[in-house]
């Protein structure tokens with residue numbers, strides 16, 4: 001595998017251990033079992049040599065937000081560290097569906113009928129069925145992806161029904177300037193009424209709150225791998 005050297009490498013192993021410890025404490029504090037919370041370590045923008053320490057420390061669940069970037073980094077890492085599960089946490093274009101179904105183990109951003117139909121076709125063709133989270137735009141922000149809370153029940157039923165997609169849960173990204181707890185509670189409510197058990201919510205700044213509201217997957221990047229370049233968003 002290609003190893004690039006970048007200055008000021010963060011202490012990934014120590015940061016990872018600290019985040020895992022905080023997850024255990026947050027789960028304990030809300031009467032939940034720590035093993036029911038999966039840490040999705042978000043590696044977008046970070047080079048392979050910053051990811052290897054997390055793999056070497058036996059972490060196996062990671063998130064990337066772009067298909068092309070993931071295709072550059074992850075095939076070699078997945079081959080070197082068997083059992084690695086890669087989650088897509090960024091928007092998926094229909095013209096990248098084939099690559100996404102081939103590389104990712106979980107797709108967290110199922111957010112519109114056209115994508116759902118393309119995924120159903122590709123999963124049938126490829127014979128590979130990564131679990132899907134429906135992304136809900138809990139803040140109803142026009143610039144954000146995700147189905148609106150009002151459309152969620154119908155979209156989930158469409159995906160699970162006629163398209164037979166393996167929908168396992170819901171995902172949200174709350175508005176930056178809002179109280180995240182309101183959004184986590186709303187996502188949990190929509191999941192419960194649809195009989196979905198998995199909730200992907202909470203990032204570096206708020207994953208402990210998300211755990212208190214029932215998160216089964218927290219997506220944590222900067223707390224483990226350090227800050228990303230300011231020009232790279234979402």
Ligand SMILES: *Cc1c(COP(=O)(O)O)cnc(C)c1O
Nearest residue numbers: 042089203204219220221222234
């Ligand atoms: C980048 C990203 C994260 C991780 O954010 P941090 O604040 O670095 O923990 C989580 N979820 C999504 C969808 C992201 O794009």
